[in-house]
Amino acid sequence: MIHATLHQLKVFEATARHGSFTRAAEELFLTQPTVSMQVKQLTKAIGLSLFEQVGKRLYLTDAGRELYSTCQEIFQRLDQLEMTVADLKGMKQGKLRLAVITTTKYFMPRLLGPFCQRYPGIDVSLTVTNHERVIDRLNNNQDDLYVMSQLPDNMDIKSRPFLENPLVVVAPLDHPLAGEKQISLKRLAEESFIMREPGSGTRGAFQKLLDAQKLSVKVRLELGSNEAIKQAVAGGLGLSVLSRHTLMPEAANSDLTILDVEGFPISRQWYVVHLAGKQLSVVANTFLEYLCDAAEKLSGGFAGVSDWAKYRELKDELPSLELPEEQQKDVVMQG
Secondary structure, three states: OOOOOHHHHHHHHHHHHHOOHHHHHHHHOOOHHHHHHHHHHHHHHHOOOOEEEEOOEEEEOHHHHHHHHHHHHHHHHHHHHHHHHHHHOOOOOEEEEEEEEHHHHHOHHHHHHHHHHHOOOEEEEEEEEOHHHHHHHHHOOOOOEEEEOOOOOOOOEEEEEEEEOOEEEEEEOOOOOOOOOOEOHHHHOOOEEEEOOOOOHHHHHHHHHHHHOOOOOEEEEEOOOHHHHHHHHHOOOOEEEEEHHHOOHHHOOOOEEEEOEOOOOEOOEEEEEEEOOOOOOHHHHHHHHHHHHHHHHHOOOOOOHHHHHHHHHHHHHHHHHOOOHHHHHHHHHHO
């Protein structure tokens, strides 16, 4: 029988996660000698070395990795117990850990806001990062739920679609193709493009469409941010393919337009994902059900081709109205 306290396990878990006594001490508001002593006592109780030190970095031994995995299971079960007890008392309390890809920042806050208001006892930890990092976090089971549009291959997961994620071609408003109908993909391929980094789901979907027609495009720039891409497109550096969720109707200004291209919009979905063997907490299940219901209200909240066509129409008429610029914008958005 191994005699270890819950406090010792918490100290060990933080040390293993950070690979550092100092950083673990900072997180737990303890002194470094206290952390070292707790780990030393736990090592004695286990009877095997838990860490080996190379330079200033700590690495887990085989026994350490087994204990770290066990600690994660213990703390997840304790969190689950706390949430279950709160649920039995008629309350929704606990912590919700979400990891989402960067493009979801255009709609996730609008989903999280009402959820947090409805359940003030739930603390939400939101990690916004690129697709590759989200997959790493999923593989390591670091969060409760994950939101992405491109599902990973060769991973045992459960996924649930909750929101459409159409991809569109974006151009400067004064581009020669703006206003044309059913532009062929072959004609589009003559243009220069600004794309997300290799491995991006958006880029992969566009490349698949090009490959199907044995076409290729010239990539002038690769950028890791949707906002940077929009600025580059507005500056006339090229066209791009973006999620329609990056384009809000109120942002339909004189800089950008959506082109009417054959094969577009490319139909995709946003998915909420977790590992297949994971037992979701009460809080995670509550959010999962809420997300699928609330997302339906967002489907019309993003700009489409018709929004930009209407804007161009009205914008051409505005000079004759002799209105101040701010009033002109109001007229445009009111239609």
